[in-house]
Amino acid sequence: MRIPRHIGIIPDGNRRWAKANGLKKEDGYEYGLTPGLKLLREAKKYGVKEITYYGFTVDNCKRPKEQVKAFQEACVEAVKMIEKEDVSLLVIGNTESECFPKELLAYTKRGNHINQEKIRVNFLVNYGWEWDLNDGVKSKEVSRIDMIIRWGGMCRLSGFLPVQSVYADFYIIKDLWPDFKEEQFANALAWYQKQDVTLGG
Amino acid sequence: MRIPRHIGIIPDGNRRWAKANGLKKEDGYEYGLTPGLKLLREAKKYGVKEITYYGFTVDNCKRPKEQVKAFQEACVEAVKMIEKEDVSLLVIGNTESECFPKELLAYTKRGNHINQEKIRVNFLVNYGWEWDLNDGVKSKEVSRIDMIIRWGGMCRLSGFLPVQSVYADFYIIKDLWPDFKEEQFANALAWYQKQDVTLGG
Numbered sequence: 001m002r003i004p005r006h007i008g009i010i011p012d013g014n015r016r017w018a019k020a021n022g023l024k025k026e027d028g029y030e031y032g033l034t035p036g037l038k039l040l041r042e043a044k045k046y047g048v049k050e051i052t053y054y055g056f057t058v059d060n061c062k063r064p065k066e067q068v069k070a071f072q073e074a075c076v077e078a079v080k081m082i083e084k085e086d087v088s089l090l091v092i093g094n095t096e097s098e099c100f101p102k103e104l105l106a107y108t109k110r111g112n113h114i115n116q117e118k119i120r121v122n123f124l125v126n127y128g129w130e131w132d133l134n135d136g137v138k139s140k141e142v143s144r145i146d147m148i149i150r151w152g153g154m155c156r157l158s159g160f161l162p163v164q165s166v167y168a169d170f171y172i173i174k175d176l177w178p179d180f181k182e183e184q185f186a187n188a189l190a191w192y193q194k195q196d197v198t199l200g201g
Numbered sequence: 202m203r204i205p206r207h208i209g210i211i212p213d214g215n216r217r218w219a220k221a222n223g224l225k226k227e228d229g230y231e232y233g234l235t236p237g238l239k240l241l242r243e244a245k246k247y248g249v250k251e252i253t254y255y256g257f258t259v260d261n262c263k264r265p266k267e268q269v270k271a272f273q274e275a276c277v278e279a280v281k282m283i284e285k286e287d288v289s290l291l292v293i294g295n296t297e298s299e300c301f302p303k304e305l306l307a308y309t310k311r312g313n314h315i316n317q318e319k320i321r322v323n324f325l326v327n328y329g330w331e332w333d334l335n336d337g338v339k340s341k342e343v344s345r346i347d348m349i350i351r352w353g354g355m356c357r358l359s360g361f362l363p364v365q366s367v368y369a370d371f372y373i374i375k376d377l378w379p380d381f382k383e384e385q386f387a388n389a390l391a392w393y394q395k396q397d398v399t400l401g402g
Contacts, residue, residue: 059401129367155371159401162363166330170356170371200260200360
């Protein structure tokens with residue numbers, strides 16, 4: 001089986017899921033935590049070398065403040081959960097704005113965690129594509145992405161790592177992110193087998 | 202009807218079409234010319250303001266030389282066909298390499314053709330995303346893209362205008378580009394109605 005070396009994850013649909021389940025929109029994010037962990041474990045099982053999660057963006061911070069607070073907290077918790085797994089973790093985003101949670105500053109350097117044998121996990125927090133491009137590609141530690149899996153049915157990047165995504169194959173899952181199931185990940189990998197990778201050639 | 206202001210067109214599948222029709226791979230490109238013209242006329246009819254065609258890329262020039270010659274010729278012919286329509290035309294690409302057809306140098310400045318009432322048509326010729334990004338976004342005259350329509354079944358950008366495409370919705374058509382039909386374009390616009398445009402917010 002041809003395994004994508006680096007997979008980008010766009011975990012969309014938390015707010016729609018909350019609404020559909022009779023919750024307030026901002027209550028959806030915490031239901032995205034366990035899916036993130038399950039996905040990471042699947043990726044390790046298949047031998048994926050690098051995963052990048054789309055946490056939240058500079059654009060997202062324009063939303064109502066109870067939503068901003070909720071996704072900030074969920075991202076802090078997600079990073080702390082991932083840290084306990086056997087990974088090489090890096091948080092990437094604009095640390096110079098208010099919207100970046102201070103608790104995550106310590107994770108913005110891979111530091112001692114560089115280890116070729118461990119899966120690399122990048123977590124985008126207060127990320128912005130303009131911020132990324134304007135300063136000579138801030139995310140340059142992130143490698144080219146082979147496949148992007150997006151939950152929630154939309155077929156778009158929404159500003160996700162434009163440079164690393166130029167040749168990525170997009171796999172769209174209609175289900176919302178909190179409804180993550182391991183078989184969705186398996187289906188994505190099965191689909192990837194049928195894509196001819198030409199890197200633009 | 203909510204019409205995308207700017208549509209990106211990735212006309213993929215010419216070589217697969219040629220093979221399926223008993224022709225040599227390089228003979229497929231000329232069957233993509235009439236589709237391009239038909240699409241342009243549809244876009245004008247619907248009031249689309251800007252169209253960008255993915256002609257060929259720096260990456261594509263690594264292909265066998267008979268293919269390179271064939272897609273260069275097809276792009277020159279396409280630009281000359283489009284010129285005769287009532288459009289504001291601009292060819293964008295790396296003019297400093299051998300692979301850029303000299304006949305198209307005259308089209309790399311919009312010049313007198315700027316006219317707000319005419320549909321803008323951008324045609325990417327010997328385009329490269331690295332070339333574009335490295336020199337401070339060479340394609341800065343090209344506006345944000347609302348929707349990308351790709352023929353040939355692949356769900357990826359293949360290096361197409363990474364900056365302008367950050368928020369674009371992707372619509373994928375399984376049919377190969379020479380099998381273009383007006384109804385595919387109509388279906389793409391109908392699909393676009395159902396996308397909520399948030400620009401990352």
